[in-house]
Amino acid sequence: MSQGDGFLPYPKSFATQAIHHAQEPEQWDSMAVVSPLVTSTTFKQFGPADFKSYEYSRSGNPTRNVLEQVLAKLDNGKYGLAFSSGLGATTALLGLLNSGEHLISGNDIYGGTNRLFNKVAVKFGIETTLVDLSDIRNFEKNIKKNTKLVWIETPTNPTMQVVDIKAVSEIAKKHNLILVVDNTFLTSYLLRPLELGADIVSYSLTKYMNGHSDVVMGALVTSNDQLYEKMKFLQNSMGIVPSPFDCYQVNRGLKTLALRMEKHKENSLLVAKYLENHPKVEKVLHPGLPSHPQHETFKKQTCGHSGTFSFYLKGNIETSKAFLTSLKMFTLAESLGGYESLVELPSVMTHASVPPELRKELGISDTLIRLSVGLEEADDLIADLEQAFRGL
């Protein structure tokens, strides 16, 4: 589907793949059109160590297997692996590194990922350097002899800077680094990092991919045979697997991903344009707007932006609190990517675990508000913002 607005075209047959790939009814004796939910933890063997496809549900489960294949297909990858949460997937990635090795991460990342790298991985001898990768000149000079992996989020969270994936991948390849892109914010519908040179795509499926705010889950996708074998080994050995029921739910959510993302994109642009013209707003950070400093880079690598973006209110922490508590339709809550609109204050909520100096450097101030624009009517959302502004 061509968009004609300078973004990449939407991926071909995306919704078709989400609905049909690996879900042929003929594979089941029952000919079930909806892939069955198999809750059994164990599977009968013909003879000792002689089994059909599955032996034990941590190492493999039919419902999870369907989801993993769909996830791989949607990213144009060979292999998908589902984990008990987004951070569970990141934990498995850390298992690719040995004690004494080093990773480079973008500096403006999900707060929980920052905490995992700097508070947990470090205990196992894995060191992290946080680098502003939205300026590619910062990358190469931070690579050390023991650097093994580079982690990026684009757009970054919550300040919405854009990282040029192709540029990072060229340098990563030169130095033999594994490039991982956390694609939680955009999903495989709007960005396909493997096509831009990434080795692994990482997800919190909790957000847009499931889209219904009722499952916590993560995933890794790759086309690299060796990395897949290692990550599959880690998924089973570390035991960070999701339940079959949750896999069933996420697979159902993926059926409407294309539709949902188009609506999130449309709604978030309408809300962002409204905010950009509001006298009580200092600045809007939305990579889909021409005012965004890296809008051109963003257009080059994506099909558009999702419903999540940030803006600065004029005022102070009290203004933010008054604004956030007077919203009626936007729910004050962490997370993003569901059908319902959410709002939050990163400095004291999602990014409270980021050290204060880094928050300051990144611009995560007490007036930076993050929105997850949902699938409600845009007019209703704007009316809600308007009534909250009037009370300030």
Ligand SMILES: *Cc1c(COP(=O)(O)O)cnc(C)c1O
């Ligand atoms: C939520 C989130 C995560 C962590 O995922 P969980 O499913 O909550 O463990 C990682 N990265 C990004 C960008 C996120 O938004």
